[in-house]
Amino acid sequence: xxxxxxxxxxxxxxxxxxxxxxxxxxxxxxxxxxxxxxxxxxxxxxxxxxxxxxxxxxxxxxxxxxxxxxxxxxxxxxxx
Numbered sequence: 001x002x003x004x005x006x007x008x009x010x011x012x013x014x015x016x017x018x019x020x021x022x023x024x025x026x027x028x029x030x031x032x033x034x035x036x037x038x039x040x041x042x043x044x045x046x047x048x049x050x051x052x053x054x055x056x057x058x059x060x061x062x063x064x065x066x067x068x069x070x071x072x073x074x075x076x077x078x079x080x
Contacts, residue, residue: 001016001026002026004026004030005026005029005030008030008033009033009037009072010033010036010037011033016029019032045059045060
């Protein structure tokens with residue numbers, strides 16, 4: 001198991017083992033998990049937009065503002 005798997009946003013050891021047993025390798029598992037995140041985020045945002053469009057706009061505005069200081073992007077200077 002590589003660090004990309006261990007550090008993935010939705011890493012779950014049990015899910016990882018199940019996917020491995022189905023024959024998926026680490027890059028494929030990461031692709032599956034990334035797709036799951038995209039689908040969940042989009043679904044949640046569309047739900048919010050249907051029920052509270054102003055909140056959806058607020059979320060998108062906040063995303064654009066924070067994108068330049070994304071805490072999940074590795075910073076070689078701080079090793080974070």
